[in-house]
Amino acid sequence: MTAASLRVEGVTAGYGPVRALVDVSVDVPDGAVVAVLGGNGAGKSTLLRAVSRTLAFHGGALRGGSVSFGGRRLDGLAAAELVAAGVVQVPEGRQVFARMTVADNLRAGALGARGGARGRARGGERDRAWGGARARAHRRAAALARVHGLFPVLRQRAQQRAGLLSGGEQQMLALGRALMAEPRLLLLDEPTLGLAPMAAARIADTIREINAQGTSVLLVEQNAAVALKLASSAYVLETGRVALAGPAAELAVSDEVRRRYLGVVDETAAQDAESVSTSLPRLGRWPA
Amino acid sequence: MTTFVELLIGGLSTGSVYALIALGFVVIFKATEVVNFAHASLLLAGGYVAARLSGHIGFWPALAVGIAGAATVGALVEFLVIRRYRGGEHSVLAIATIGVDIVLLTEFTRLIGTDVLTLGDPWGDAVLTFGSVTVPQTRIAALAAAALLITAFLLAFRYTSWGVAMRAAAENREAAALMGVRLGRVSLSAWAVAGALAAVAALFLTVFPTPGLERSTSFAAFKAFPAAIIGGLDSTAGALAGGLIVGVTEAMATGYQAELSFLGRGLGDVAPYLVMLLVLLARPAGLFGTRELTRV
Ligand SMILES: Nc1ncnc2c1ncn2[C@@H]1O[C@H](COP(=O)(O)OP(=O)(O)O)[C@@H](O)[C@H]1O
Ligand SMILES: [Mg+2]
Numbered sequence: 001m002t003a004a005s006l007r008v009e010g011v012t013a014g015y016g017p018v019r020a021l022v023d024v025s026v027d028v029p030d031g032a033v034v035a036v037l038g039g040n041g042a043g044k045s046t047l048l049r050a051v052s053r054t055l056a057f058h059g060g061a062l063r064g065g066s067v068s069f070g071g072r073r074l075d076g077l078a079a080a081e082l083v084a085a086g087v088v089q090v091p092e093g094r095q096v097f098a099r100m101t102v103a104d105n106l107r108a109g110a111l112g113a114r115g116g117a118r119g120r121a122r123g124g125e126r127d128r129a130w131g132g133a134r135a136r137a138h139r140r141a142a143a144l145a146r147v148h149g150l151f152p153v154l155r156q157r158a159q160q161r162a163g164l165l166s167g168g169e170q171q172m173l174a175l176g177r178a179l180m181a182e183p184r185l186l187l188l189d190e191p192t193l194g195l196a197p198m199a200a201a202r203i204a205d206t207i208r209e210i211n212a213q214g215t216s217v218l219l220v221e222q223n224a225a226v227a228l229k230l231a232s233s234a235y236v237l238e239t240g241r242v243a244l245a246g247p248a249a250e251l252a253v254s255d256e257v258r259r260r261y262l263g264v265v266d267e268t269a270a271q272d273a274e275s276v277s278t279s280l281p282r283l284g285r286w287p288a
Numbered sequence: 289m290t291t292f293v294e295l296l297i298g299g300l301s302t303g304s305v306y307a308l309i310a311l312g313f314v315v316i317f318k319a320t321e322v323v324n325f326a327h328a329s330l331l332l333a334g335g336y337v338a339a340r341l342s343g344h345i346g347f348w349p350a351l352a353v354g355i356a357g358a359a360t361v362g363a364l365v366e367f368l369v370i371r372r373y374r375g376g377e378h379s380v381l382a383i384a385t386i387g388v389d390i391v392l393l394t395e396f397t398r399l400i401g402t403d404v405l406t407l408g409d410p411w412g413d414a415v416l417t418f419g420s421v422t423v424p425q426t427r428i429a430a431l432a433a434a435a436l437l438i439t440a441f442l443l444a445f446r447y448t449s450w451g452v453a454m455r456a457a458a459e460n461r462e463a464a465a466l467m468g469v470r471l472g473r474v475s476l477s478a479w480a481v482a483g484a485l486a487a488v489a490a491l492f493l494t495v496f497p498t499p500g501l502e503r504s505t506s507f508a509a510f511k512a513f514p515a516a517i518i519g520g521l522d523s524t525a526g527a528l529a530g531g532l533i534v535g536v537t538e539a540m541a542t543g544y545q546a547e548l549s550f551l552g553r554g555l556g557d558v559a560p561y562l563v564m565l566l567v568l569l570a571r572p573a574g575l576f577g578t579r580e581l582t583r584v
Contacts (some may be wrong), residue, residue: 057462083468095463097456099578108456111449112468181468 003030004070004086004184006051006218011065013050015058020046021240023065026218028185033207033217035231035248037224037261043240044220045092048187051218052089053079069185083112086184090191094174098163102154105162105173106147109180110140139182146213147176150206168199175206185216192223204230224261228252236261290420295543296536301427301492303535304434308489309512310519310527311441312482317521318458319478320370321378326385327486328509329392330365334358334487335494335501336396339405347408355487361392362483366476397503404500413496430492437488438528441481445524450477458522511538514564520577529575534560 338354519526
């Protein structure tokens with residue numbers, strides 16, 4: 001298989017006695033944006049950590065199933081090796097290096113991007129011709145120019161400490177830092193969380209643009225309205241299992257998704273809510 | 289006045305040597321969040337190798353081998369002990385380093401015995417005289433070497449990929465790993481660098497006016513603990529400041545012992561710790577630190 005598609009097959013994962021994912025399968029075809037929706041605690045971050053091999057940082061572990069990218073097994077690699085394989089995650093809560101400057105954050109993003117040595121799919125030949133260090137510097141400059149093109153503010157703030165940026169700017173930095181590694185697949189964990197609508201819309205536009213430039217995206221979101229507009233297909237996770245899956249357009253009009261994740265109350269949904277409310281305390285968000 | 293200037297230069301010189309040790313200590317803490325109580329034995333390892341070899345292969349080659357030896361011992365401690373407990377409690381690791389320290393110190397104590405090993409350094413007991421001020425050449429050499437090494441280190445920390453990886457890992461291990469930073473390598477290089485710096489410190493702790501390397505040399509190394517803590521355990525600039533503060537305090541307290549005799553004997557030995565306690569009362573994270581000691 002040459003296409004850079006991600007296949008998550010039958011993954012079960014957990015934290016000690018807690019089972020957070022059960023038999024989850026997700027496909028991200030080459031060049032696609034795929035969304036994973038779900039409420040708090042549904043297992044979205046766990047899914048991304050299972051792909052990015054960072055479960056151990058949270059006391060978790062993969063218990064079963066397989067993850068492969070472009071035909072190559074990822075489970076078994078160390079987190080740091082994923083970057084060279086072309087997969088980069090932007091973690092939940094941005095996690096920029098707050099005490100480092102914006103410029104150094106972007107430098108850090110390029111640390112794992114190995115040129116020819118590791119035989120990356122794109123540019124490998126050219127790098128060998130260029131010769132190691134120079135090729136790497138050249139590619140890093142190109143990646144930096146691309147990131148500055150997407151986020152001009154990161155150029156203006158280059159010498160500022162990342163911790164002093166606004167939430168929206170930190171999210172841009174987190175995205176830019178990930179792009180410095182020139183990923184073929186980007187894993188995004190709730191990139192619009194906590195952002196004002198304007199900033200969230202900007203991030204959404206950028207994700208579309210990054211994808212148009214040739215990077216596949218696996219997007220995890222509680223904000224279904226944003227995610228379903230970006231994605232071609234989507235999955236809904238509930239307590240660690242895939243409850244729904246299908247083309248994003250279909251899910252966007254399905255009653256269940258509209259009711260649970262889009263906050264839309266139509267006739268039938270209101271009736272459903274009514275019948276539920278007899279047994280459960282009424283949720284304030286839904287005016288009866 | 290002459291005494292004061294001499295004490296000040298001596299204090300700054302010793303302080304810069306403490307700063308070398310403290311810097312290694314801080315680098316290990318930043319990279320692995322481990323308080324390395326085995327630091328004195330890294331120092332003794334470097335000094336011992338250099339002292340044993342200098343009679344055979346000459347001073348400079350012996351020093352180079354001593355530095356490499358201490359770096360190797362540091363790397364081995366990381367590889368054989370610290371790595372096994374990765375992800376474990378940092379306090380457990382700190383205690384593990386106490387174990388390492390006891391083992392290594394016991395071994396070096398046995399090897400050194402009652403000997404006083406000299407390093408055959410080129411400075412000997414020569415002095416430099418500026419007007420009425422007399423300073424041993426070794427003190428000037430220590431100051432120059434420490435300034436050079438610390439500058440080189442800080443530049444590397446700020447500008448090289450190694451430095452960026454180190455700072456990224458220090459701040460957020462998971463995010464660094466996601467950027468492709470190999471945490472194992474970062475940790476290994478931190479221990480090796482700390483060992484190398486400690487070996488250079490060993491040299492300047494054993495040259496004139498000290499008689500040579502002996503069992504008690506490791507006590508001198510312990511002065512670097514208050515230095516690192518005064519500066520803030522996770523601050524490289526703090527290690528520098530802390531080292532100088534401890535060096536000067538110690539030199540002054542010893543030099544003016546007679547005038548300060550109402551405070552009791554052995555003030556020079558205690559003063560660094562008193563300063564440390566005072567600093568911690570005012571600033572629990574040290575002068576430049578961001579993390580309080582309760583974290584460890
Ligand atoms: N570090 C952890 N230790 C123990 N349980 C965890 C940890 N992280 C998440 N969980 C549990 O795993 C489940 C899934 O969490 P998570 O993947 O973070 O959900 P989401 O990202 O969808 O909000 C939840 O029940 C959560 O409580
Ligand atoms: Mg989450």
